[in-house]
Amino acid sequence: MAERRAAERIGLSEVARLARVSEATVSRVINRKSGVSTRTREAVERAMTALNVSRRTEGELVLVVVPELANDVFTRLAERIEAELSPFGLHIVLSLAVPGSARERIFVESTVGAGIVGAVFLSASNTMARADHTAQRMLTERRVPFVNVNGGAGGAAAPTYSTDDRRAAELAVDHLHALGHRRIAMLAGPAGNLLADRRADGFRAALRKHGLDGERPLLARQLFTVDGGRSGGADLIAGGATAIVAASDRMALGAASAASRRGLSVPRDLSVVGYDDSPFLDLTAPPLTTVRQPTETLGRHAAQALQLMISGRAAPGGEVLIDPELRIRGSTAACPAGGG
Incomplete structure (x- = not known):
């Protein structure tokens, strides 16, 4: 960068000597790093101007x-x-x-x-x-x-x-359990994806908390896509799920599409919770309940x-x-x- 190269030609020591600061302080001002007082920064900039060191314009x-x-x-x-x-x-x-x-x-x-x-x-x-x-x-x-x-x-x-992806799954399961659902399923991302694995772990833990872990949990692993949600959602609906916790909003919309193809209505026959809080979810039919990432x-x-x-x-x-x-x-x- 122009300003850094110019300073190197002149030498940090000359700028530092004129500004009466250390070479490290000059370097911090040149690179726009924090931790330098306004008064000191102004002294260094005056020294740079006197020594014809151009001010850096690119970041x-x-x-x-x-x-x-x-x-x-x-x-x-x-x-x-x-x-x-x-x-x-x-x-x-x-x-x-x-x-x-x-x-x-x-x-x-x-x-x-x-x-x-x-x-x-x-x-x-x-x-x-x-x-x-x-x-x-x-x-x-x-x-x-x-x-x-x-x-x-x-x-x-x-x-x-x-x-906190485990907490995200717990929030969704708690909400669905409070609505009376007991056949709660999860549409998770691919195995080996750290975030998908955490959400699946949180889902299982939430089921245990509510005493719903007696049977094998309804859990499908798919890609974070509408097609993945549609495919996995169809399997979970066939398995008797009345509610699906999806690992992305796109997967949730895919699950809703799978329900529609079976003649089911969301939320009358199937409740769906997404994840991410994508734009325009208020405009979907119906508007999608979701867990918002911070x-x-x-x-x-x-x-x-x-x-x-x-x-x-x-x-x-x-x-x-x-x-x-x-x-x-x-x-x-x-x-x-x-x-x-």
């Missing part, structure tokens, strides 16, 4: 790895992260990559070479039990800080902020932790679980007579 880049953008959760998270980082001169660049794929590794390697200063993994390889975690190891080796959202990566100590909080915490590390300060390691919220709409109702 530094943070890589954000996402599996897709069709799911509004990822766009909301990316937008929140950008909003939190941009005041610090940090801007995001998106990489679309299948979790744990060679594309993810190649993209991380190329952007590290281009000078990214940090990375965020949004439900990418950090969600897969058997993913290739070469990308995260590469960042660690090159001392590029990174943060995970919704699942940790390969035992890395990076800060991780996740929706995207604003997840994005804010992830960005703040990354900004700390980019600034050379420590951020809390390990995983922090953040509570989701049940949004009750029209797709859930009392269990039909004789259907509990």
Whole structure:
């Protein structure tokens, strides 16, 4: 970057000597890092002006790895992260990559070479039990800080902020149980996906809490798609489910479609709960009850932790679980007579 290269030609020591601060402080001002008082920053900027060091106009880049953008959760998270980082001169660049794929590794390697200063993994390889975690190891080796959202990566100590998926399943089951449902099923994501596995575990635990674990639970594992929801939903309805807890809103809409194909009505014959709180759910027929992921909080915490590390300060390691919220709409109702 122009300003950094100019400062290197002149020498940090000359700027520091003129501003009467340390070279480390000059570096922090040049890179727009936090932790410098307004008075000190102004002194360094005056010294840079006197020494003809041009002010940096371009921002530094943070890589954000996402599996897709069709799911509004990822766009909301990316937008929140950008909003939190941009005041610090940090801007995001998106990489679309299948979790744990060679594309993810190649993209991380190329952007590290281009000078990214940090990375965020949004439900990418950090969600897969058997993913290739070469990308995260590469960042660690090159001392590029990174943060995970919704699942940790390969035992890395990076800060991780996740929706409490077990709690999400519990909220849905509690709601349906209170409506009189006893044949409650779950339409979960693929086995080996950390988030799907957590939701399935939370579902089983909620059934046990309500004394509904006497029989084999009605549980289908499918892709997080409308087609996956339609296929898995058909199997669960055939198994006698009166209510379905889905692992995504798209799966929930697929389950509702499967019910319609059998001549059943939602919520009269089948109650359905989604997950994510996608846009326009108030406009579906009926409006979809769902569990909302706390995207604003997840994005804010992830960005703040990354900004700390980019600034050379420590951020809390390990995983922090953040509570989701049940949004009750029209797709859930009392269990039909004789259907509990």
